[in-house]
Amino acid sequence: xxxxxxICIVGLGLLGGSYAxxxxxxxxxVTAVDVRREAIDxxxxxGIIAEGAVEAFAPLLAKADAVILGxxxxxxxxxxxxxxxxxxxxALLTDVCGVKGGLVEEIQGFLRPDAEFIASHPxxxxxVSGVEHADCAMxxxxxxxxxxxxxxxxxxMAFAQSLAEALGFAHITRLSPAEHDKMIGYVSQLTHAIAxxxxxxxxxxxxxxxxxxxxxxxxxxAKINENLWSELFFANRDNLVAEIDQFAxxxxxxxxxxxxxxxxxxxxxxxxxxxxxxxxxxKSGDR
Amino acid sequence: xxxxxxICIVGLGLLGGSYAxxxxxxxxxVTAVDVRREAIDxxxxxGIIAEGAVEAFAPLLAKADAVILGxxxxxxxxxxxxxxxxxxxxALLTDVCGVKGGLVEEIQGFLRPDAEFIASHPxxxxxVSGVEHADCAMxxxxxxxxxxxxxxxxxxMAFAQSLAEALGFAHITRLSPAEHDKMIGYVSQLTHAIAxxxxxxxxxxxxxxxxxxxxxxxxxxAKINENLWSELFFANRDNLVAEIDQFAxxxxxxxxxxxxxxxxxxxxxxxxxxxxxxxxxxKSGDR
Numbered sequence: 259x260x261x262x263x264x265i266c267i268v269g270l271g272l273l274g275g276s277y278a279x280x281x282x283x284x285x286x287x288v289t290a291v292d293v294r295r296e297a298i299d300x301x302x303x304x305g306i307i308a309e310g311a312v313e314a315f316a317p318l319l320a321k322a323d324a325v326i327l328g329x330x331x332x333x334x335x336x337x338x339x340x341x342x343x344x345x346x347x348x349a350l351l352t353d354v355c356g357v358k359g360g361l362v363e364e365i366q367g368f369l370r371p372d373a374e375f376i377a378s379h380p381x382x383x384x385x386v387s388g389v390e391h392a393d394c395a396m397x398x399x400x401x402x403x404x405x406x407x408x409x410x411x412x413x414x415m416a417f418a419q420s421l422a423e424a425l426g427f428a429h430i431t432r433l434s435p436a437e438h439d440k441m442i443g444y445v446s447q448l449t450h451a452i453a454x455x456x457x458x459x460x461x462x463x464x465x466x467x468x469x470x471x472x473x474x475x476x477x478x479x480a481k482i483n484e485n486l487w488s489e490l491f492f493a494n495r496d497n498l499v500a501e502i503d504q505f506a507x508x509x510x511x512x513x514x515x516x517x518x519x520x521x522x523x524x525x526x527x528x529x530x531x532x533x534x535x536x537x538x539x540x541k542s543g544d545r
Numbered sequence: 546x547x548x549x550x551x552i553c554i555v556g557l558g559l560l561g562g563s564y565a566x567x568x569x570x571x572x573x574x575v576t577a578v579d580v581r582r583e584a585i586d587x588x589x590x591x592g593i594i595a596e597g598a599v600e601a602f603a604p605l606l607a608k609a610d611a612v613i614l615g616x617x618x619x620x621x622x623x624x625x626x627x628x629x630x631x632x633x634x635x636a637l638l639t640d641v642c643g644v645k646g647g648l649v650e651e652i653q654g655f656l657r658p659d660a661e662f663i664a665s666h667p668x669x670x671x672x673v674s675g676v677e678h679a680d681c682a683m684x685x686x687x688x689x690x691x692x693x694x695x696x697x698x699x700x701x702m703a704f705a706q707s708l709a710e711a712l713g714f715a716h717i718t719r720l721s722p723a724e725h726d727k728m729i730g731y732v733s734q735l736t737h738a739i740a741x742x743x744x745x746x747x748x749x750x751x752x753x754x755x756x757x758x759x760x761x762x763x764x765x766x767a768k769i770n771e772n773l774w775s776e777l778f779f780a781n782r783d784n785l786v787a788e789i790d791q792f793a794x795x796x797x798x799x800x801x802x803x804x805x806x807x808x809x810x811x812x813x814x815x816x817x818x819x820x821x822x823x824x825x826x827x828k829s830g831d832r
Contacts, residue, residue: 456739459792459794468668468728470732472733478762481819488812516778528741
């Protein structure tokens with residue numbers, strides 16, 4: 259299946275806007291719905307949507323063969339409950355949310371039977387938000403994860419696959435909602451929890467002039483959007499708490515070796531971490 | 546004072562080699578001592594030293610007005626005790642070690658009274674080692690910290706300052722050994738302890754294909770040299786343990802907010818970390 263021609267994006271934030279840009283460039287007719295008039299105006303001015311609406315958006319939905327829900331998790335389900343009546347029969351829907359558990363089941367539970375929602379997660383982002391910063395170039399090195407359930411059809415799967423291909427994602431993979439959320443708890447949420455906790459550990463802003471690349475790399479993601487990330491953390495609480503506990507135990511083990519003067523153990527930990535990290539380089543082409 | 550013409554580098558590793566390259570380019574006559582014949586041969590072949598020796602290096606020391614000790618902390622003190630007899634009268638010495646407490650006092654305690662040792666720390670490095678990877682370009686964006694004690698003279702201070710200027714460091718600052726080690730425990734050692742512990746938390750190498758920039762940024766420094774870093778960690782044990790404890794308490798606070806469903810507290814933590822990290826951007830020109 260090739261990606262449908264007419265696509266409506268609901269929520270023109272950084273990701274929704276970047277989808278709009280990429281899909282318009284790929285030759286699709288992209289429309290958009292957002293609560294901010296300025297977001298619509300900006301997207302129109304940048305030429306990344308053909309049409310947009312803040313109110314009276316039902317006609318845009320009625321024309322769309324596919325709908326990208328670029329909303330935060332809680333807002334997404336509420337918006338869809340209220341507005342699914344306007345969807346075109348047979349519409350294909352997907353989202354951009356960073357946590358899937360709960361949300362996917364909820365949506366697939368209440369969605370009109372003639373429409374199909376297939377969850378997906380573009381693992382891309384920046385430390386800024388809003389369509390003003392939209393840039394589809396961020397997808398070129400990123401992962402796109404399709405998160406199907408037993409309710410999804412081959413047609414829905416093909417839609418998600420062709421969407422990722424049209425946007426130029428580097429890797430496209432599939433995970434179940436449970437696998438996805440466990441993975442994301444480690445590689446994304448735990449790293450953000452660490453960066454935030456490192457910045458909050460003490461008031462060390464006076465040390466800014468001494469920080470090197472390693473500190474800057476570790477804390478760049480501490481510039482976090484509190485509304486989005488508090489939703490994501492709570493939506494994946496059990497996985498994240500388990501990952502924090504495992505990480506804290508690992509750090510405690512290093513501290514124990516240090517206090518006990520156990521040089522052999524400290525070196526073993528360093529060798530193990532270096533070997534694992536080098537494997538990551540090999541698998542992904544990082545230097 | 547301008548930097549002396551004849552400079553001998555003891556220990557041609559990544560840093561010693563990069564000093565050799567930078568000083569030769571700046572017009573100095575640079576010689577080198579190393580236990581590895583291949584390191585000397587490599588430096589000669591690359592044209593970054595004028596002369597080098599593995600054994601019978603006393604004549605090189607006798608000619609040198611300044612000596613850069615590019616050795617690991619433990620090896621440094623031992624080497625200097627044994628070979629200070631060959632130093633030129635009035636010789637100026639410095640090091641490149643990442644921890645200063647203990648070491649500086651020890652060296653200044655046994656050093657010949659006609660020579661002067663002034664500690665300094667070039668905050669630069671890479672995940673590779675050896676003169677083969679030497680590249681003085683790494684200093685252009687880095688901090689150089691001069692770490693004087695009450696035993697140092699204006700002549701010694703001027704030497705360290707002119708050395709950093711000749712190598713093109715971006716920022717040159719001064720800290721006491723105690724201030725230096727406390728700072729380094731947070732901005733460098735704690736970050737390495739975190740990266741190592743994150744890689745060691747579980748065997749997550751199968752997740753490599755899902756990692757994004759944030760995980761890669763956080764763990765790049767987990768590719769750690771176990772011999773150097775175990776020395777550095779033990780040399781700064783008390784500071785590092787205190788930093789680990791503060792960080793662990795900060796992470797525990799985040800976890801508590803998560804478990805307790807305290808959205809207001811979680812948002813407060815995110816806002817605080819984002820504000821602090823933005824201050825770092827402003828102070829240092831990072832985006």
